[in-house]
């Protein structure tokens with residue numbers, strides 16, 4: 001077996017999907033190497049989520065350039081500059097109507113201090129759920145200090161029709177079950193490595209409803225560049241989840257990858273990513 005075939009074989013056995021990142025925010029000179037490190041770690045697909053009109057344009061461009069990147073289109077609640085009007089909605093709809101856009105993300109609610117007004121956030125969330133339903137795109141959403149309103153709006157807007165995932169989940173088992181009942185997956189990130197309560201929750205959740213992510217973005221608040229989270233850290237999340245679920249990494253990799261691709265409703269196939277699937 002030559003080295004290339006070996007590399008592909010290695011990737012196939014533990015091919016992972018990093019379901020939520022903001023890799024567009026890294027510099028264009030850094031990105032090719034970041035993606036190389038990710039591929040070497042077995043990350044077969046990275047979703048880059050937009051948070052503003054500008055970054056939505058950027059992630060779409062990335063997805064057109066790199067075969068292992070796809071885009072999410074959406075407005076992050078914390079990045080709202082004011083009410084989401086019809087003109088912004090039209091821009092987003094145009095951006096989302098493209099083959100490399102595979103989900104609606106990032107959207108949601110963020111009730112941290114200094115966040116935009118809640119009524120503005122809720123209106124933007126509702127509008128985005130409606131566009132996602134119209135386009136048939138799964139919704140990968142953010143929720144911070146806003147679980148009750150998030151669940152209520154998802155339910156009232158019939159978001160379960162398109163499904164998706166609760167990104168960076170760190171809530172209770174009861175909340176996870178509510179989200180799953182509504183038709184959503186639970187997306188786990190690096191907090192799984194250090195939060196005992198989240199570990200207990202993750203151990204009790206059905207593997208067929210779990211996906212994983214790194215939420216990578218340039219962490220300038222960490223002085224040491226080596227410590228910034230990148231997609232190549234994803235195997236750490238997979239390994240922790242395997243330990244908690246009392247299974248092996250290959251099982252977790254296969255399940256979370258299959259779950260993500262199923263969630264995307266065939267917009268990305270295992271074949272085009274070079275992933276061998278059991279089924």
Ligand SMILES: [Zn+2]
Pocket residue numbers: 020021022049106142215
């Ligand atoms: Zn995000």
